[in-house]
Amino acid sequence: MIKLFDTHTHYDDSAYEDDRDELITRLLNGNVAGFIAVGCTLERSEKAVRLAEKYPPAYAAVGIHPQDVYNLPPNYLQILEKFAESEKVVALGEIGLEYFRKYDKTQQNKIFREQLELAQSLNLPVIIHSREAFSDTLEFLREYTLKGLKFVCHCFSEDSEAVLSLAELGVYVSFTGAIAFEKNTEKAVNACKNVPLELLLLETDCPYLAPPPFRGKRCDSSMAWYTAQKIAQIKKRTTDEIVEICNDNAMRFFMKGHNHGTRPAET
Numbered sequence: 446m447i448k449l450f451d452t453h454t455h456y457d458d459s460a461y462e463d464d465r466d467e468l469i470t471r472l473l474n475g476n477v478a479g480f481i482a483v484g485c486t487l488e489r490s491e492k493a494v495r496l497a498e499k500y501p502p503a504y505a506a507v508g509i510h511p512q513d514v515y516n517l518p519p520n521y522l523q524i525l526e527k528f529a530e531s532e533k534v535v536a537l538g539e540i541g542l543e544y545f546r547k548y549d550k551t552q553q554n555k556i557f558r559e560q561l562e563l564a565q566s567l568n569l570p571v572i573i574h575s576r577e578a579f580s581d582t583l584e585f586l587r588e589y590t591l592k593g594l595k596f597v598c599h600c601f602s603e604d605s606e607a608v609l610s611l612a613e614l615g616v617y618v619s620f621t622g623a624i625a626f627e628k629n630t631e632k633a634v635n636a637c638k639n640v641p642l643e644l645l646l647l648e649t650d651c652p653y654l655a656p657p658p659f660r661g662k663r664c665d666s667s668m669a670w671y672t673a674q675k676i677a678q679i680k681k682r683t684t685d686e687i688v689e690i691c692n693d694n695a696m697r698f699f700m701k702g703h704n705h706g707t708r709p710a711e712t
């Protein structure tokens with residue numbers, strides 16, 4: 446049986462308070478190969494690392510989300526660096542820009558750049574969160590791919606033109622269950638068509654963005670199979686083929702150069 450590797454999860458969320466271990470164990474015994482627990486704040490980055498250390502097929506990313514760049518302690522970079530000493534940390538993230546609701550552009554840009562410098566010094570790939578900020582994000586990606594950094598744009602919601610700019614830079618593109626929502630289908634479908642198969646990744650961003658038929662419910666990694674099914678229709682492949690391709694891409698993106706841990710089980 447093929448299992449799916451979920452590249453972006455938030456199992457530290459309170460939505461899992463009552464049954465976290467039971468759920469994760471069930472998923473890993475089922476059709477989920479493993480997952481990356483992604484940090485958003487210092488506290489949640491630490492939780493992501495702890496979670497990853499508990500389950501062999503789980504990994505972690507540490508970073509400060511653009512919504513959480515205010516009131517950081519002056520030594521936050523050293524704290525992140527300390528977390529990254531865990532052999533389960535495979536990326537910096539999620540970091541980036543979010544020009545939505547109330548925000549301070551200057552502060553977001555400053556913290557984003559500081560974390561990109563950290564990613565470079567630690568030689569870690571980066572999970573990007575970008576919302577309503579694509580052109581500024583792209584400038585950073587252009588600058589830092591030249592310096593050798595590797596990126597994935599997670600929860601991708603831009604158009605097909607944006608995909609082409611990213612593909613030129615070799616930036617990976619990751620889709621959540623949102624690609625299967627009825628209302629943004631056309632833009633998302635056209636964007637997905639343009640993503641080269643070798644740059645495609647799967648994620649849930651759980652507990653959010655459960656794909657139909659689970660829309661509005663608490664999401665978990667097993668539901669990424671429905672996202673894969675939707676992408677398979679768009680790409681005219683089988684769901685298993687899409688899952689295998691995305692698993693291989695995830696191994697190459699997150700695990701290559703990851704020399705202090707074990708690779709997730711090949712499935």
Ligand SMILES: [Zn+2]
Nearest residue numbers: 539574599600
């Ligand atoms: Zn995000």
Ligand SMILES: [Zn+2]
Nearest residue numbers: 453483539650
């Ligand atoms: Zn996320």
